Amino acid sequence: MRSLLTTALVAFAASAALAQTKEPIALRDMGSFHIGGRVVEITGQPVKEVVFTPGGVPARVDPNGAYQVEQMYVQYFLPQNRKGKLPLLMWHGGGLTGVTYETKPDGGEGWLTMFIRKGWDVYISDAVERGRSGWTNTFKGEPVFLPQGDPWERFRIGPPGSWNADKAKRTTYPGAQFPVEAYEQFMKQGVPRWTTTDDAIVAAYIALVDKICPCVVMVHSQSGAFGFKVAEARPDKVKALVAVEPTLGGDASKVALLKNTPIFMMFGDNAKDHPRWSKIRQADLDYVGVLRAAGGNVDVVDLPDIGIKGNSHMLMMDKNNAETAELIQKWLAGKGLVE
């Protein structure tokens, strides 16, 4: 199974980069909504006068009352020439938002419009407490902010020790696909993240799945754990899972729930050797092993093994993102999910 898939992937990979076009995008509809969340009551706080606009008219703000918390923002684009048989939900990784899949930091086309052009109804969301989902001071603990150097090594653009605040002194892995000239631009996409909000994030994703699915869910990095949890909670609705460098797989005690859910797991280059990613990847593979033993249908691809080299953790932003998008498309087609 694995070797057949690998052969097929290599066969079309060479020409995939040519497939990107700038044809007009025809949408039968586009829009957005917020979903999920809950209302909490705050009491005993003093009333404030707030001057929202310097020089403006003060407003009386009574902070006591009910607050909306933990909702999630979703934007959708529905192509006129639909070819994906199910909606495709795109879930981003930690410290980021749905912008992950939009235009790349270097201005090149991202996976969002690539998959719209391929004919998928795409629903792209910002996880609870990130981006347009909003946030509140009801979350436990402190949010994490990342300094500019942190993702350079943690996202495997360069090896440990390769970051330097001086652009001229930074180094990358050989043949790195990340558009390093746009690294600072990439850092503008970052948002704070809490480490205590997973349950709220999963609850909102489940609400989304209940509204939109059956569907295909694409996850990346942190949202790997969310994708597996949601698929375990709604095995009848998540019809396929595309897990791009998930930082965590599913629950080994619940693999029976996912035995009918085809899963495609992708890793970029240098994941096998990187001190942190080697552990993450191995934990993913250990989980896959348990899932396969229970009859699960999982394809794992390490991109360098099929000749696609130099990919960072941010595959969808790498220079060869049209090639990796086509790899996913081919897998989805192989599962009968493309008209």
Added chain:
Amino acid sequence: MRSLLTTALVAFAASAALAQTKEPIALRDMGSFHIGGRVVEITGQPVKEVVFTPGGVPARVDPNGAYQVEQMYVQYFLPQNRKGKLPLLMWHGGGLTGVTYETKPDGGEGWLTMFIRKGWDVYISDAVERGRSGWTNTFKGEPVFLPQGDPWERFRIGPPGSWNADKAKRTTYPGAQFPVEAYEQFMKQGVPRWTTTDDAIVAAYIALVDKICPCVVMVHSQSGAFGFKVAEARPDKVKALVAVEPTLGGDASKVALLKNTPIFMMFGDNAKDHPRWSKIRQADLDYVGVLRAAGGNVDVVDLPDIGIKGNSHMLMMDKNNAETAELIQKWLAGKGLVE
């Protein structure tokens, strides 16, 4: 001038609501980018081990270093059949994001797609520190969070004293156009706001104008002040300003800069009598008086005066938003900005 405009507006207003269609949207391109901001240095903080995903592999995070702050997120949609002669920039109000202009809380079509359908290249942004622009702990002061009842009265859905946590006990102004059944859904669009970030917000808007304009800028509520400030800073680039219920006008000492910038200022219903809005509106009108005396070209419309009644502060979400969008379109056409 004012009475001629008013007559023209009344003439087409009756049929405007019929103009909304659900034809496919053809885009020659769509995408997003972040713009502006700056880098600040943080030093002397302890290194942390952070478990980003419960059960996952810990990561070492050194919080010292350079941080990207105060950038702004912009999403753009460029219709294939372009009719607007210039790009249209949509800037939202306080405590909200660009979602303001997207699908309405009741699921109806918003101004974003209405203006795309009218043929405008639309650039819709989240102000600095809101939504997909991200935020950092470098801002001064505390962010403001709004309880559910606050906008009901402050945005003139109902008069002072009309809010009640019990839906059945809430009242509205007579003939209110806001889709009150979706009020809780509207509250899901809210994000925290600081009151100390105006300069950073304006700086990012200026960076956007320098990149995209000459253009038309549409502002709402809090962004009224930003729109006037940016137009004063770039009078050659902001070719028209549509100010929807601005909470503050421009600088009376700088009106000479704006005498060649046509301005359309709109107010919904009950603004003249509301205890807070009457002051805001009067301050706007006082500014307009100074601008007109300096040769400025300003049209002010109180919607109820031209027979459009019941509008809240959130005009773009009100039931008659197709009618008010068409009012703006007609004004823009009258200024020669439509092919």
